[in-house]
Amino acid sequence: MEESVSKGPSSLRLGSLKSSLSGRSSPKSSPTFRRLHSSRTPRRESRSGVGGIQWFRSNRLVYWLLLITLWAYLGFYVQSKWAHGHKKEEFLGFSGDPRNKPVDAEKNARRDLLADNSLVAVNNGTNKTQVSSDRKFDVILAKNEKEVSPRKKNGKKARRNSHKTRGKSKAKMNIEIGDTEDQEQEIPQTNSTYGLLVGPFGAVEDRVLEWSPEKRSGTCDRKGHFARLVWSRRLVLVFHELSMTGAPISMMELATELLSCGATVSAVVLSKKGGLMSELARRRIKVIEDRADLSFKTAMKADLVIAGSAVCASWIDQYIAHFPAGGSQIAWWIMENRREYFDRSKLVLNRVKMLIFLSELQSKQWLTWCQEENIKLRSQPALVPLAVNDELAFVAGIPCSLNTPSSSPEKMLEKRQLLRAAVRKEMGLKDNDMLVMSLSSINAGKGQLILLESARLMIDQYPLQTHSEVKKAFNIMQNQSTLAVKHRLRGKFTSLKTKNADGINDSHRRKIFDGKGTVEQSLKILIGSVGSKSNKIPYVKEILNFLSHHAKLSESVLWTPTTPRVASLYSAADVYVMNSQGLGETFGRVTIEAMAFGLPVLGTDAGGTKEIVEHNVTGLLHPMGHPGTQVLAENLQFLLENPSAGKQMGMEGRKKVERNYLKRHMYKRFVEVLTRCMRSK
Numbered sequence: 001m002e003e004s005v006s007k008g009p010s011s012l013r014l015g016s017l018k019s020s021l022s023g024r025s026s027p028k029s030s031p032t033f034r035r036l037h038s039s040r041t042p043r044r045e046s047r048s049g050v051g052g053i054q055w056f057r058s059n060r061l062v063y064w065l066l067l068i069t070l071w072a073y074l075g076f077y078v079q080s081k082w083a084h085g086h087k088k089e090e091f092l093g094f095s096g097d098p099r100n101k102p103v104d105a106e107k108n109a110r111r112d113l114l115a116d117n118s119l120v121a122v123n124n125g126t127n128k129t130q131v132s133s134d135r136k137f138d139v140i141l142a143k144n145e146k147e148v149s150p151r152k153k154n155g156k157k158a159r160r161n162s163h164k165t166r167g168k169s170k171a172k173m174n175i176e177i178g179d180t181e182d183q184e185q186e187i188p189q190t191n192s193t194y195g196l197l198v199g200p201f202g203a204v205e206d207r208v209l210e211w212s213p214e215k216r217s218g219t220c221d222r223k224g225h226f227a228r229l230v231w232s233r234r235l236v237l238v239f240h241e242l243s244m245t246g247a248p249i250s251m252m253e254l255a256t257e258l259l260s261c262g263a264t265v266s267a268v269v270l271s272k273k274g275g276l277m278s279e280l281a282r283r284r285i286k287v288i289e290d291r292a293d294l295s296f297k298t299a300m301k302a303d304l305v306i307a308g309s310a311v312c313a314s315w316i317d318q319y320i321a322h323f324p325a326g327g328s329q330i331a332w333w334i335m336e337n338r339r340e341y342f343d344r345s346k347l348v349l350n351r352v353k354m355l356i357f358l359s360e361l362q363s364k365q366w367l368t369w370c371q372e373e374n375i376k377l378r379s380q381p382a383l384v385p386l387a388v389n390d391e392l393a394f395v396a397g398i399p400c401s402l403n404t405p406s407s408s409p410e411k412m413l414e415k416r417q418l419l420r421a422a423v424r425k426e427m428g429l430k431d432n433d434m435l436v437m438s439l440s441s442i443n444a445g446k447g448q449l450i451l452l453e454s455a456r457l458m459i460d461q462y463p464l465q466t467h468s469e470v471k472k473a474f475n476i477m478q479n480q481s482t483l484a485v486k487h488r489l490r491g492k493f494t495s496l497k498t499k500n501a502d503g504i505n506d507s508h509r510r511k512i513f514d515g516k517g518t519v520e521q522s523l524k525i526l527i528g529s530v531g532s533k534s535n536k537i538p539y540v541k542e543i544l545n546f547l548s549h550h551a552k553l554s555e556s557v558l559w560t561p562t563t564p565r566v567a568s569l570y571s572a573a574d575v576y577v578m579n580s581q582g583l584g585e586t587f588g589r590v591t592i593e594a595m596a597f598g599l600p601v602l603g604t605d606a607g608g609t610k611e612i613v614e615h616n617v618t619g620l621l622h623p624m625g626h627p628g629t630q631v632l633a634e635n636l637q638f639l640l641e642n643p644s645a646g647k648q649m650g651m652e653g654r655k656k657v658e659r660n661y662l663k664r665h666m667y668k669r670f671v672e673v674l675t676r677c678m679r680s681k
Contacts, residue, residue, distance in 0.1 A: 195557030240311035243274035313345035387666035441534035447579030529562030595653030
């Protein structure tokens, strides 16, 4: 028997065989049995895990599969943390590309007056606008605080000491060309040449209104026709950029509504210029990183592609070249109204399923250009004006999907007054001051410089006789307003001449008696949006140079950074100015937003503004260009002297918004567009 055991295949088997044989042949009380089994106690056997080892050795395939699974899971975890982590630059010690970081407009509030391709240095104590060959100029803005004595710094010494002044009252902001995302968050504290920088007020909104981002999310009317039409549909939305302007914001809100109604939405972003990337992420809108092959493949599988700007012409052209039948699934929502945009897109206008315009005047203009170029469209264009979103309607006190029993429209009207008081206090405004706002990107097409020239006429030059001019204005559009409204307003339109103690007219600052005593009333001009990527640098320089030569005017100017949180600004304002030039504003989303908050609108007599603003009923119109400077100045002075007339106009404008420009009105029109586009040929 010993001979057979010695021929065993392994020592392990030999040991186990000897033990088992010895156990059978030797009595348990014998010395041999005790010697062989002295270490085999029940507790040690239970902890030895011999059975588990034997199982793994007999099932090696399962063992390797388990290891592979663990390794794959670890790799997926590492990749996910790298792709989606909030601190990519700290992950595994590697630094990410700062240009790929989403920029939160509230957390990274820009303090520059720049668009793109610029370098700005903001210094304290400088009273001159310097434009040098390396494209630098000084921008001096201020917080609403007491003035402190400035200290001049220049050259290398200023750059060397810039880091030491961080966190103190003085700060320098250097914005490199092509990289305006990374900017200092500190604001110069001294009041100086160009006015006062205020806002943003997102934190004030959250505190006063008592709401969170979740409460601001729109909800879909699941029983509505629009929801039934888009349910389970796949749609691709093409953004030309992510600036905080009308077209990108409207497309973002459309994507949000589609997602809320059960559609699958993918966004193609042609340029990430702007600050909406973080907002897209908050709303869970999927952005396709690739603007070519991957976006084309995604669009091919979609039920409909909606392009949100004439600038999308290049992508549409490439997509149709890649997929010739793709034009039949494209609805092109064009939001521009200038000839250069038509020339850019005319080669593909007749290859898409449908064109969508914002206003009647814009539609007629584009159809006229098409006739001039002998372009025959595949179908009749549709008309879908923009609307006031639910978030702003909610704050304005207009019934919408966000209302709850605890936040009824009446309750929101009360909170809006609290918000107005809080924001105006931070701006340093008195109760009787008139805040005039122009909220848009800063470029010549928006006419901010003409607005400032009109304000200068009130402040620097001479008394403006507005009584006769306003009387004449009543008859300009006599057939377009009701007689009852005109009689109401006529009784309120009285001209007041104001003189100071020296007998000199001071139109922008007047003393009035409010029943308790004499108070001072001033004109303030709020201009946005500082830091917008759509700002035009030469035009910004021109405005700053103009302000540097008119000290009184600069005392009345406020600036505010670009931000998607504008409810606080509308709540604080008293008058809105839509001063678009050229062919006028295509539609003017900000116009209907201001009207929703009960603000009278002073607009140019052209474009979509002419369709929205009813002269002497919801606002006052003036000519475009420099001929309109004098009329705009008179309209400003009239509203300053007659606040009750402005309130009456604001009430009429609010009623018009409730009739025509709420979200339900826009999506009712979209139902017709989607039905026509998704219908088979």
